[in-house]
Amino acid sequence: xxxxxxxxxxxxxKLATTIxxxxxxxxxxxxxxxxTKVPIAxxxxxxxxxxxxxxxxxxxxxxxxxxxxxxxxxxxxxxEL
Numbered sequence: 001x002x003x004x005x006x007x008x009x010x011x012x013x014k015l016a017t018t019i020x021x022x023x024x025x026x027x028x029x030x031x032x033x034x035x036t037k038v039p040i041a042x043x044x045x046x047x048x049x050x051x052x053x054x055x056x057x058x059x060x061x062x063x064x065x066x067x068x069x070x071x072x073x074x075x076x077x078x079x080e081l
Contacts, residue, residue, distance in 0.1 A: 019044065 021029075029040045052059070 014041075 029043055032038070032043060033040050
């Protein structure tokens with residue numbers, strides 16, 4: 001399970017963006033990078049993932065599908081409102 005997740009994270013297209021962090025955050029991230037050799041961008045992406053997971057209940061999800069009315073096919077044109 002984790003292997004596929006890690007593969008998806010590593011292979012996902014990455015988009016450039018600009019963020020502003022405090023000097024203290026920058027110093028801490030640089031020290032963490034020096035000690036672990038993990039890129040600072042990876043720590044930032046991990047932090048974003050934590051925030052998204054924590055707030056996932058606020059994000060839209062897939063809508064539940066309701067059963068079709070009796071005799072209706074999924075390929076039928078929807079009824080006009």
